[in-house]
Amino acid sequence: MTGINVTIEAMTRRGTLSGVFGAYTYAALLVAGPWIFTVLGLFSLGTECTGNCIDLTIFRSVVIYNSMYALIVTSPLAFLCGRFVAQQVQGGCCDNVFFALVVSVGAFSLLTLVSVAPFYIFATTLDDTEKVVSIQNAIMIGCSWLLIPFLGGVRAYNAVLVAFGAGAISMVLFGNALHEPRAAALLLAFNGSFAIINLIMLGNVVYRFGSSIVVDGKLKASLIRHWELPVAGLTYACGLWIDKIIMWHAAPSGGLVVAGALQTMPSYDTAMFWAQLSSIPVIAVFFVHVETRFSVMTHNYHTRMQQRATLRELNEIVSNVGTYVLSSMFALFSALAIVAGMMIMFSLVFMPELGLRPAYMGTLRISLCSMAFYTSAMFCFTFLLHLDLRRPALLIVLTFLVLNAALTLAFLPLGSDFYGYGNMAAAAVSLLVGFSLVLKELSWLHFHAFVTNNPSL
Numbered sequence: 001m002t003g004i005n006v007t008i009e010a011m012t013r014r015g016t017l018s019g020v021f022g023a024y025t026y027a028a029l030l031v032a033g034p035w036i037f038t039v040l041g042l043f044s045l046g047t048e049c050t051g052n053c054i055d056l057t058i059f060r061s062v063v064i065y066n067s068m069y070a071l072i073v074t075s076p077l078a079f080l081c082g083r084f085v086a087q088q089v090q091g092g093c094c095d096n097v098f099f100a101l102v103v104s105v106g107a108f109s110l111l112t113l114v115s116v117a118p119f120y121i122f123a124t125t126l127d128d129t130e131k132v133v134s135i136q137n138a139i140m141i142g143c144s145w146l147l148i149p150f151l152g153g154v155r156a157y158n159a160v161l162v163a164f165g166a167g168a169i170s171m172v173l174f175g176n177a178l179h180e181p182r183a184a185a186l187l188l189a190f191n192g193s194f195a196i197i198n199l200i201m202l203g204n205v206v207y208r209f210g211s212s213i214v215v216d217g218k219l220k221a222s223l224i225r226h227w228e229l230p231v232a233g234l235t236y237a238c239g240l241w242i243d244k245i246i247m248w249h250a251a252p253s254g255g256l257v258v259a260g261a262l263q264t265m266p267s268y269d270t271a272m273f274w275a276q277l278s279s280i281p282v283i284a285v286f287f288v289h290v291e292t293r294f295s296v297m298t299h300n301y302h303t304r305m306q307q308r309a310t311l312r313e314l315n316e317i318v319s320n321v322g323t324y325v326l327s328s329m330f331a332l333f334s335a336l337a338i339v340a341g342m343m344i345m346f347s348l349v350f351m352p353e354l355g356l357r358p359a360y361m362g363t364l365r366i367s368l369c370s371m372a373f374y375t376s377a378m379f380c381f382t383f384l385l386h387l388d389l390r391r392p393a394l395l396i397v398l399t400f401l402v403l404n405a406a407l408t409l410a411f412l413p414l415g416s417d418f419y420g421y422g423n424m425a426a427a428a429v430s431l432l433v434g435f436s437l438v439l440k441e442l443s444w445l446h447f448h449a450f451v452t453n454n455p456s457l
Contacts, residue, residue, distance in 0.1 A: 004030070004157060006296075008288050027284040030157050034148065036280075037164040041171030041193060045186055048179050054258070058126070059186040061262040062134045063141075064269070066116070068244075070142035072237040073111055077104045078149045079233030084222045085153030097209040100219050101150055108142050125260035126183075133187040140194035147201040154208050163200035167193040228390035232397055236381075239401035243408040243423045244269060250412055251419070267360045268419055275367035278343045279375045282335045286379055290328045295386060297321045305449060314446065322442045325383060329435060333376045340368035366420035373427035374400070380434030384441065387448060392437045400430040 008030075011023035029036065042063065049056040081100055088094050116138045120131045144163075151159050174189035181189075223230065248255060248263040257263050301317045344365055377396060384393035407422030414421075441448065 004155060006292055009292050012288060024284050027288045028280050029161055031283050031287050032280045033161045034164045037168035041168040044172040044175035045189055047175050048181065055183040058183040058258050061258050061264050062137060062187060064264055065262060066138040066141050068241050069116060069138055070145055073108055074142050074145045075233035075237040076230035077108065077146060079229040080223055082149035082152060083226055083229055084219055085150055089153050094209050095212065095214045096216050096218055098211055099213045099215055101205060102213055103219060104146050105143060108146060109139060112138055123261040129184045133184055133191060136191050137187055140191050140198065143198050144194055147198060147205060150205050151201060156204055159204040160201065163197045166200060167197035170196050228394050232394040235394065235401050236397040239397055239404055242401060242405045246408045253416060268363055271360050271364040271367040275371040278339050279336065279371050282332060282339060286332060293324065294383065297324060298386065302449065318442060318445045322439065325438060329376065332379060333372060336372035336375055340372050343368050362417060363419045366424050370420060370424035370427045373424065373431045377427060377430040377434045380438045383438050387441065389441050392441055396430055396434040399433045400426050403429055
C-alpha cells in the first residue's frame with residue numbers, strides 16, 4: 001500500500017483543515033471501510049424492528065456466527081492469495097490469478113457445505129427457508145472477504161470501497177422498505193446486498209485479470225514456500241474469536257441462546273465490538289504516517305545496500321529505523337490509551353445510544369484496555385510482515401491465541417467482574433513479545449537482507 005500511503009500523507013501536509021480531515025477519513029475507510037459499511041448496513045436493517053424482536057436477534061446471531069466462520073476459514077486463503085497476487089503483478093504475469101481465485105472460492109465453498117450446512121440443518125431450530133438463507137449468508141460473507149486481497153494486489157482499494165458502499169446503501173433501502181421483518185427477510189436483504197458487493201468486486205477482478213483459468217503450480221509452490229502466511233492468518237482469526245467462543249459456551253451467566261444452537265453473549269460481544277471500533281482513528285494514523293515512513297526507510301536501506309553503501313552508513317540507517325519504530329510505538333500506544341480513556345468517559349453519557357447497559361461497563365473498560373494492547377501488538381505484527389519475517393510474525397499471533405484461550409478459561413470461575421481480563425492479559429503479553437521481536441529482528445536486518453530473504457538460498 002506504500003503508493004497510496006504516500007498520497008494520503010501528502011494530503012495531510014496541505015495545511016488545510018478540510019485536507020487533513022479528508023485524508024484521515026479516507027485512510028480510515030481504507031483500513032476498515034468494509035467493516036464500517038457492513039456495520040452501518042446491519043444497523044439500518046434493524047431500524048424497523050420495534051420492541052422485543054426475536055427475529056432481529058436471530059438475524060444478528062446468524063451474521064455473528066457466519067462472520068466468525070468466514071474470518072477463520074478465509075484468513076489463511078486471503079493471506080496466501082494476497083502475497084501470491086502481489087508477486088504475480090510485480091512479475092508482470094497475471095494469467096493465473098483468476099485460477100487462484102477459483103481455487104480459493106472452491107475450497108471455501110466446499111468447507112462451507114461440509115461444516116456450515118450440517119450445523120444449520122441439524123443443530124438449529126430454524127425453519128427451512130431460514131436454514132437455506134443462513135447457509136447462503138455464510139457463502140456471501142466469505143466470498144467478499146476472499147475477493148478483497150485480489151483487488152488489494154493491484155491497489156484497487158477504491159473498487160472495494162465502492163462495492164461495500166453500494167452494499168451499505170442497499171441495506172439502508174431494504175431497511176426502510178421492510179416493516180417488522182422476519183429473520184428470513186432480514187437475511188435475504190443482507191444476502192442481496194452482499195451479492196451486489198461481490199458482483200462489483202468480481203467484475204473488477206475480471207476486468208483487471210481476465211477470466212481465463214490457467215492452471216499451473218505457482219500457487220502450490222507459493223503455499224509450500226510461504227506456509228507461515230496461511231498459518232498466521234488462521235492463528236490471527238482464531239485469536240480474535242477464541243475468547244468469545246469460550247464466553248458463549250462456558251460463561252455461567254449472561255449468555256443468550258436462539259434457534260436452539262446459536263449461543264452469544266451480548267454484554268461481552270457489545271463491549272468488545274465498541275472497543276475494537278474505537279481503535280480505527282489510531283490505525284488510520286499508523287497507516288498514513290508510521291507505516292509509510294517505515295516502508296520508505298526500509299526501502300532506502302535496500303536501495304543503498306544495492307548501491308554498495310558502506311557498512312557504517314547501513315548501520316546508521318538500521319539505527320534510525322530502530323529509533324523510529326521505538327518512538328512510534330510509544331506514541332501510538334499513548335494515543336490508544338487516550339482513545340480508551342475518552343471512550344470510557346463518553347460511554348457513561350451515551351450508554352443507550354451505544355446499546356450498552358450499566359452491567360456492561362466493567363467489561364467495556366477492560367475491553368478498551370485490551371484494545372490498546374492488542375492493536376499495538378498488531379502494529380508489531382505488521383512491521384515484521386513488512387520485513388517478510390513470517391515466523392516471528394506468526395509467533396505474535398500464536399502467543400495471543402494460546403494465552404487468550406488459556407487465560408479466558410482461567411478467569412471464568414472468578415465471576416462476571418473478571419470477564420475480559422484474560423483477553424487483556426493475553427494482549428499485553430503479546431505486545432511485549434511483539435515489541436521485543438521487532439527490536440531484535442531490526443538489529444539483524446543485514447542478515448535478513450542477505451540470507452533470510454534471499455530467494456537464491
